Amino acid sequence: MKMMIHGNRLRQSFPFTILLGLFGLLSLTVNAQTDISKGIFAKGQLGPAENFTGKAWNTGLVPQDSTLTTLVGNVYFEPGARSNWHTHPAGQILIITDGAGYHQIQGQPRQKLKKGDVVSCPPDVPHWHGASEKTGMQQLYIVPNTEKGIVKWMQAVTDTEYQDKKK
């Protein structure tokens, strides 16, 4: 009798444990392949095509003002997306909070970026930044001393430049 009860319970709970098992595998998969597009901040607005190649989503976090004189925001670059070449009159700080990408200062090798990396770019030096080919990038930007200006946009980053084929 006990065996029968056990058998019945086993059969009844079998689909449920299978379901839980699949859930376990699914959770593992989700953990391993985090969705980079779901960042800490709102996704924001699509950056204009004249300044970006591919899709870059910008959300402002601290607006320009005369007290803190510091502009802060977040950009999510979809895989393959990058900014045009550009300069900041007072420089820029980038903080990578998720994913992977690149930063390049004109005349220097392309630099790989990953979650936790921090970049300082000097004033008036042309640079570009963006996601890697296959993984997006979540990036906080800090523009200091905004009384000197914010950004001067330049030409697009070509595929050859992006892929760093000269190296």
Added chain:
Amino acid sequence: MKMMIHGNRLRQSFPFTILLGLFGLLSLTVNAQTDISKGIFAKGQLGPAENFTGKAWNTGLVPQDSTLTTLVGNVYFEPGARSNWHTHPAGQILIITDGAGYHQIQGQPRQKLKKGDVVSCPPDVPHWHGASEKTGMQQLYIVPNTEKGIVKWMQAVTDTEYQDKKK
């Protein structure tokens, strides 16, 4: 015969599916209760007891310099930990990247903070920030215009102030 095979398979796979099921529940639990202490950046150094109540771990990300004039770093506040009251000669920006906590400007109500929140504190105004009682907080700080100074430390935040019992 088919039924027997099915029965055997069922019995053999039962412990495995139970294990997978438990794994599923565990993964869900881990997802729901992320370890706030494991942030994007290095944990860094323990803040000195004369400036902090409880354990606050600081890691510098952008050092003070004369070009960007902007200091950036990350603090992980353990549950219950908070800064002393203090002022910044040029103000401060806080960006909460994980967990939960509080920020209070002197003379104003205590403000709750959670992942994704951004705080701007004006120059020379006493304030404090820290984790909630039960959940730690990961916080980026930006100190602009460091040529004006970084921080002036004041008295500790009492338990009464921390718990905001006057409200």
